[in-house]
Amino acid sequence: MSEPVALKLTAKDFKSDQEVRWCPGCGDYAILAAIQQFMPELNIPRENTVFISGIGCSSRFPYYMNTYGMHSIHGRAPAIATGLSVSRPDLSVWVVTGDGDALSIGGNHLIHALRRNVNFKILLFNNRIYGLTKGQYSPTSEVGKITKSTPVGSADAPFNPISLALGAEATFVGRTIDSDRKHLQSVLRAAAEHEGSAFVEIYQNCNIFNDGAFEQLKDPATRDDHLIRLEHGQPITFGKDGQFCVVHPPGGFGLEVRETASTPAEEIVVHDANFADPAYAFALSRLPGFDLRNTPIGVFRSVRRPSYDSVVQDQLAEAKAKVTEPPEQQLAGLLASGDTWTIS
Amino acid sequence: MSKQIRQLDRVVIRFAGDSGDGMQLTGDRFTSETAQMGNDISTLPNFPAEIRAPAGTLPGVSSFQVHFADYDILTPGDAPNVLVAMNPAALKANLVDLPRGADIIVNTDEFTKRNLAKVGYSSNPLDDDTLAGYAVHPVALTSMTIGALAEQDVSKKDAERAKNMFALGLLSWMYSRPYESTLRFLERKFARRPELVAANVAAFKAGWNFGETTEDFAVRYEVKPAKMPPGTYRNITGNAALSLGIVAAGVRSGLPVFLGAYPITPASDILHELSKHKRFGVTTMQAEDEIAAIGAALGASYGGALGVTTTSGPGVALKGETISLAVALELPLVIVDVQRAGPSTGMPTKTEQADLNMALFGRHGEAPVAVIAPKSPSDCFYAALEAARIALTYRTPVILLSDNYVANGSEPWLLPDVDTLPDLRVEFATAPNGEDGTTFLPYLRDPQTLARPWAIPGTPGLEHRIGGLEKADKTGDISYDPANHDYMVRTRAARIDTIPVPDVEVEDPDGDARVLVLGWGSTYGPIGAACRALRQRGLPVAQAHLRHLAPMPANLGAVLRSYDRLVIPEMNLGQLAHVIRARYLVDAIGYNQVRGLPFTAAELETMLEEVLKNV
Numbered sequence: 001m002s003e004p005v006a007l008k009l010t011a012k013d014f015k016s017d018q019e020v021r022w023c024p025g026c027g028d029y030a031i032l033a034a035i036q037q038f039m040p041e042l043n044i045p046r047e048n049t050v051f052i053s054g055i056g057c058s059s060r061f062p063y064y065m066n067t068y069g070m071h072s073i074h075g076r077a078p079a080i081a082t083g084l085s086v087s088r089p090d091l092s093v094w095v096v097t098g099d100g101d102a103l104s105i106g107g108n109h110l111i112h113a114l115r116r117n118v119n120f121k122i123l124l125f126n127n128r129i130y131g132l133t134k135g136q137y138s139p140t141s142e143v144g145k146i147t148k149s150t151p152v153g154s155a156d157a158p159f160n161p162i163s164l165a166l167g168a169e170a171t172f173v174g175r176t177i178d179s180d181r182k183h184l185q186s187v188l189r190a191a192a193e194h195e196g197s198a199f200v201e202i203y204q205n206c207n208i209f210n211d212g213a214f215e216q217l218k219d220p221a222t223r224d225d226h227l228i229r230l231e232h233g234q235p236i237t238f239g240k241d242g243q244f245c246v247v248h249p250p251g252g253f254g255l256e257v258r259e260t261a262s263t264p265a266e267e268i269v270v271h272d273a274n275f276a277d278p279a280y281a282f283a284l285s286r287l288p289g290f291d292l293r294n295t296p297i298g299v300f301r302s303v304r305r306p307s308y309d310s311v312v313q314d315q316l317a318e319a320k321a322k323v324t325e326p327p328e329q330q331l332a333g334l335l336a337s338g339d340t341w342t343i344s
Numbered sequence: 345m346s347k348q349i350r351q352l353d354r355v356v357i358r359f360a361g362d363s364g365d366g367m368q369l370t371g372d373r374f375t376s377e378t379a380q381m382g383n384d385i386s387t388l389p390n391f392p393a394e395i396r397a398p399a400g401t402l403p404g405v406s407s408f409q410v411h412f413a414d415y416d417i418l419t420p421g422d423a424p425n426v427l428v429a430m431n432p433a434a435l436k437a438n439l440v441d442l443p444r445g446a447d448i449i450v451n452t453d454e455f456t457k458r459n460l461a462k463v464g465y466s467s468n469p470l471d472d473d474t475l476a477g478y479a480v481h482p483v484a485l486t487s488m489t490i491g492a493l494a495e496q497d498v499s500k501k502d503a504e505r506a507k508n509m510f511a512l513g514l515l516s517w518m519y520s521r522p523y524e525s526t527l528r529f530l531e532r533k534f535a536r537r538p539e540l541v542a543a544n545v546a547a548f549k550a551g552w553n554f555g556e557t558t559e560d561f562a563v564r565y566e567v568k569p570a571k572m573p574p575g576t577y578r579n580i581t582g583n584a585a586l587s588l589g590i591v592a593a594g595v596r597s598g599l600p601v602f603l604g605a606y607p608i609t610p611a612s613d614i615l616h617e618l619s620k621h622k623r624f625g626v627t628t629m630q631a632e633d634e635i636a637a638i639g640a641a642l643g644a645s646y647g648g649a650l651g652v653t654t655t656s657g658p659g660v661a662l663k664g665e666t667i668s669l670a671v672a673l674e675l676p677l678v679i680v681d682v683q684r685a686g687p688s689t690g691m692p693t694k695t696e697q698a699d700l701n702m703a704l705f706g707r708h709g710e711a712p713v714a715v716i717a718p719k720s721p722s723d724c725f726y727a728a729l730e731a732a733r734i735a736l737t738y739r740t741p742v743i744l745l746s747d748n749y750v751a752n753g754s755e756p757w758l759l760p761d762v763d764t765l766p767d768l769r770v771e772f773a774t775a776p777n778g779e780d781g782t783t784f785l786p787y788l789r790d791p792q793t794l795a796r797p798w799a800i801p802g803t804p805g806l807e808h809r810i811g812g813l814e815k816a817d818k819t820g821d822i823s824y825d826p827a828n829h830d831y832m833v834r835t836r837a838a839r840i841d842t843i844p845v846p847d848v849e850v851e852d853p854d855g856d857a858r859v860l861v862l863g864w865g866s867t868y869g870p871i872g873a874a875c876r877a878l879r880q881r882g883l884p885v886a887q888a889h890l891r892h893l894a895p896m897p898a899n900l901g902a903v904l905r906s907y908d909r910l911v912i913p914e915m916n917l918g919q920l921a922h923v924i925r926a927r928y929l930v931d932a933i934g935y936n937q938v939r940g941l942p943f944t945a946a947e948l949e950t951m952l953e954e955v956l957k958n959v
Contacts, residue, residue: 016809018821047804052643055812063809063822068801070646071811072639073669079636083643083651084801087602087627091647091801109639112632312627319622327595330624332762335588339376339525340578340759343569 009040016066022057027178027204031125032064034181038188039067042092049092052081054101057132058125058204061096075106078113078122085120086309092192093120100130103139103159111168116308117196121188124161124201125178129210142290147209162285162300165199166278172198173281173300178205179218183229183297190299196307216292228287230298235268244294245269246287255283257294273302347556347564349520354413355567356421357515360438361430361451363396363406366508371408373512373529377521379579379756382569383412386869387754388420388942393609393692400454400462405437414568418869418876420753422944428511430454430485433463444477449514451507453486481560485510492550498543506547513551520566523548573758580757582721582750583610586680587617589728590652591624596729597736597768600625602644603652604637606659609692610748611682614654634662638679642666645675648772648800650732654680657699658688660743664707667741669812671711671836674787674796676735678728679713683747685940694940695748697865698916703743704894704923710833712840714738715894717745719868722757724750727891729766736770738843739795745893747915749942750866773797773806784808786820794839845892847899852886853879858959860907861952862932864890864920866942867913873945874952883956890920896927904930908959911935913948 014036022028039049049067053059055074062069072080077095085093095113102110102124113122129147130136136149140161144153165173172194176187184202191198203214216222228238228246236246237260245260245268255269275281281301287294323330357374361367368389375387388409397404411421426447429435431454442448455468469475470482489510493503509530516523527545534540555561580588594601603626605615619628627644631637638653645651653663660681670677683699685691703715714734718727724746731742776784777797784806787796799806808820816823817831850860851872863871868889875887888903890896904910904924912921913935921932935951937943 018809045804046807048802050801063811065809067807069809069811070673071809071813073665073812076635076639076666079631079639080643080646082636083602083604083629083640083645084647085643086629086640087600087644087649088647088801108632109636112636312629316622316625316627320625323623327624328762331592331595334591334621334624335759335762336576336578338578339379340576341380341382342576343382343572343574 004043007040007043007045009043009046011037011040013046014039014066016064018063020064021060023208025207026057027127027206028058028061028125030178030181031184031202031204032061034184035188036065037181038185041189042192044092048090049094050084051094051096052077052084053096054098054106055132056098056101056130057206058096058098059101075101075104076109077101078106078109078118081120082113082116082118082308085118086312089119089309089313095120095122097122097124099124099126099128099138099140099161103161103164111164114165114168114170114197114199117169117171117305119196119307119309121191121198122200124199125204126161126201127204127206127210128158128213129206131206131209135209160285161201163282166282166285166301169278170199170301171196171305172302174199175201175203175297175300177203177214177217177297187299190302194302195310196305214292217295226293226295228294228296230271230273230284230296230300232271232273232299235265235270237268248283253279253283254286257287273299275301276303348562349564349566352565352567353415354411354417355426355519355565356409356411356424357426357428358407358409358424358438358441359428359511360405360407360434361428361508362399362433363392363394363404364399365406365430366505367406367408367430370508370512371410373526374515374521375410375579375754376525376529377516377523378410378412378519379577380522380525381567382572383414383567384416384570384572385410385412385579385754385756386417386420387411388749389752390941391693400431400433400459402433402437402463405433407434407438412567414570416570416572418873419942419945422946426515428515430507430511432459432465432469435469436463436465442478445479447479447481448475449481449483449511451485451511452482453484483514483554483560488550488554489547493543493546496543496546497539502540502543506544509544509547510551510554513548514555516548517552517555518561518564520564523552572756575758577756577758579754580722580725581752581754582718582724582746583613583682583752584617585722585757586718586724586728586744586746586751587614589725590618590678590732591621591626592725592762592765593729593732593768594624594626594650595762596765597650597732597770599736599770600627600649601652602641602649603628603654604631604640604644605629605654606631606634606637608634608656608659610684610751611654611656611659611680613751614680614682634659635666638663638666638677642670642673642675642677645670645677646673646800648798650676650678650736652678652680654682656682656684656692657686657702660699660702660706667713668707668709668711670741671707671713672812672815673810674739675798676739677741678731678735678744679741680728680744680746682751683745685938691940693748695866695942696915696938696940697745697747697867698919698938699745700864700893700916700919703745710837712837713894714740714742714840714843714892715745716742716892717865717890718750719865719889719891721750721753721755725757729768730891733766733768734843736768737795738793738839739798740840745865747866770798772803773799774803776805785818786810787815788818789835794835794842841895843895845895845897848888848890848897848903850886850888850903851875852884854884857884857886858908859911859952859955860886860888860904860909861911861913862888862890862904862920862924863913864893867915870943870945870948871913874948877945877949878952878956883953885952885956893920901928901930904928909933909955911952911955913943913951915943
């Protein structure tokens with residue numbers, strides 16, 4: 001196979017002619033710019049790239065990408081994208097969704113796409129609030145959240161999207177932050193290279209209805225103490241000068257944070273995104289507390305499993321390989337199968 | 345002993361037994377033998393939704409009715425001439441449909457005190473006068489089968505299970521059916537267990553020989569082949585024909601077919617059948633729910649496949665939002681609704697035509713789609729092709745309204761010459777269509793069909809975005825302009841209204857009828873049979889049948905207005921009549937029945953006779 005031709009696309013090539021209509025200051029702008037800048041790196045022709053979204057602020061995303069795109073209906077983007085991806089293995093398919101779209105109304109499609117391992121990338125913009133419907137709590141809002149629909153505080157417990165994806169048998173799970181372009185692009189890069197479903201949670205700020213939801217992870221004064229930057233093959237340490245580390249205490253099921261200074265080096269967990277048992281990535285996903293302390297970002301899990309698309313295409317190819325007649329003749333044979341009789 | 349042979353022109357047989365007795369298979373085999381004989385056939389299976397209802401109870405009764413004749417017939421028959429009752433429950437549940445004088449073959453082994461008590465018989469109906477006036481043939485079916493298989497290498501349970509083949513053998517003898525196809529079938533079915541092939545063949549032959557030797561059956565019957573157009577035939581159910589129609593649509597369009605489906609009675613057989621045809625480029629996906637099923641089909645259509653989803657009424661309700669999206673996106677999509685009795689779970693294995701309103705109107709916003717309905721089992725093949733043709737040509741969702749009666753019923757099908765099937769090839773957009781030669785306008789319409797270009801991902805230079813938000817004419821950009829929305833709503837309506845569909849044909853052989861009977865979908869058979877019966881009695885009546893329910897044929901209004909009276913029989917409470925009155929300002933006499941069963945020709949004949957008297 002010859003080397004693919006360099007397409008020499010730029011960020012500008014991925015900007016559509018549509019006026020971007022998110023609120024000024026919305027975190028979606030940063031994500032859009034980061035993705036437009038990142039796409040040329042994939043060297044995939046624009047016509048072979050498709051963005052499919054559901055409903056919500058984030059779901060306006062496809063209108064702003066100069067690729068093929070569909071702004072569909074609430075929660076259903078993974079289902080629609082599954083049909084497209086399975087029947088068109090030549091395409092690079094991306095699903096853009098939000099915490100309400102993916103985890104509330106579309107929860108069923110999300111988990112089933114992940115268990116099937118459909119060959120597309122899911123970008124979940126999580127701002128822990130409903131924006132487009134003007135400020136109701138979402139399935140990732142914290143308990144007790146005061147919103148328009150919960151004036152004395154929400155009563156239900158939130159989902160942890162990373163834990164949910166892992167429970168749904170996801171083969172690739174990552175998390176990043178809207179304002180950290182370099183990190184965001186590094187996670188997208190890993191997701192794009194993954195064959196099968198890649199689930200990426202992007203913490204995104206809604207400056208109108210839930211401003212500062214992830215501020216501790218962004219503020220230079222606090223972020224180093226809060227963020228755990230996962231790097232494959234590296235011991236997990238974080239904080240100022242690697243002050244903290246992650247260990248797997250004997251006798252327990254989960255992971256814990258310790259002071260690095262008082263922890264023997266060999267006890268510090270070395271991050272292995274390819275670890276087969278999802279329990280490890282799940283334990284990582286449970287580290288953050290309500291104050292967002294100990295929030296891992298990066299690639300939690302990246303394992304290989306045949307994609308749904310490839311299995312379906314293999315079955316089709318195998319069936320077609322046995323065919324020797326032209327389609328019309330095959331069809332005539334099919335119609336006349338079973339018990340037939342002739343009247344002359 | 346040679347027996348008397350009597351000629352009949354038609355016979356209706358009903359096989360009835362417990363759900364576990366294999367009555368559907370027995371009926372299928374008898375039908376296949378009868379097809380080989382060259383008779384015209386129509387069948388009606390009737391079974392409970394429960395896979396195995398408690399044995400021996402009335403809710404557990406499963407039956408299969410087959411009507412065969414030496415002339416062309418339209419229905420599975422109103423009343424059986426012969427009932428095969430495998431237990432007291434089957435006798436009790438079916439006796440009400442049996443005219444006096446009919447033959448009843450009963451399996452006496454099952455008429456035990458316990459089984460009689462289960463269905464509320466205080467005394468044995470074989471011994472009292474319950475069956476007075478019927479020709480009862482008591483046969484110890486179970487014990488004779490077990491006896492016949494004594495030398496076979498099978499368990500007593502397997503021997504007992506073969507009793508349906510004994511019954512089939514007996515009936516095959518009675519009606520002089522050729523049985524080679526059944527023997528071949530048994531060899532295929534039990535290919536991995538030769539001892540079961542031997543046992544079932546032995547049971548069949550025992551039943552046949554019993555007929556030959558017993559004195560209880562003095563007469564054998566013959567029904568001569570029907571005069572049917574020359575060609576090759578097979579017997580086919582509506583669901584099978586519909587599946588083949590979808591495969592044929594793929595072949596004739598040259599497009600891959602993508603079926604998204606969620607299992608639901610009575611549509612699941614279409615998913616099962618299509619999953620076997622991968623060599624034709626048919627992909628089937630059993631989705632996580634009804635919404636995902638249609639979503640995936642729409643996604644595949646967006647990518648250039650023929651997207652299809654199959655379901656029943658409850659599923660269509662769930663798919664409504666996605667159908668509206670497909671209306672807005674203007675992409676081809678075929679939605680098959682095999683109707684069953686509702687609302688809610690209703691009676692999942694019983695028939696009804698009560699989803700017409702939902703198909704025509706059951707969406708938010710102004711969301712018109714094309715709607716068509718097959719009139720018979722074999723017509724499901726052509727209806728599927730027609731649905732695909734409209735979807736592909738006019739880039740629209742099409743709802744195909746089948747129902748449980750045509751889906752599971754069967755009839756002989758004269759196999760078509762594949763080359764005569766409609767050419768469904770489509771052209772994808774490949775180049776910019778704007779006046780400047782570089783712009784692509786995804787909503788610039790073909791002036792003839794009003795269809796927009798189908799520009800599939802992967803086509804360089806035509807990158808564009810579509811969605812559920814209202815689109816500006818031509819450019820497809822998001823638009824909240826009042827005049828544009830008004831224009832787009834009207835254009836989407838006109839797109840459907842102007843699809844050319846064939847004129848409705850009126851069957852009025854002498855041209856002197858003053859009453860027109862209008863039907864749609866699966867009622868074609870019983871209405872046709874009733875009209876024929878009336879005409880044979882010198883009572884003129886005209887019949888017209890709608891295949892296209894949206895848009896309706898252009899000549900329909902004129903046809904309706906040319907008769908003094910219009911009668912619309914429907915298996916719902918008057919949904920078509922409502923539309924006809926609203927649209928054509930023509931009054932209609934409704935004849936409505938929702939019993940989960942097709943109309944009988946006799947009841948329609950009686951009703952129409954009353955109407956004729958009052959014209």
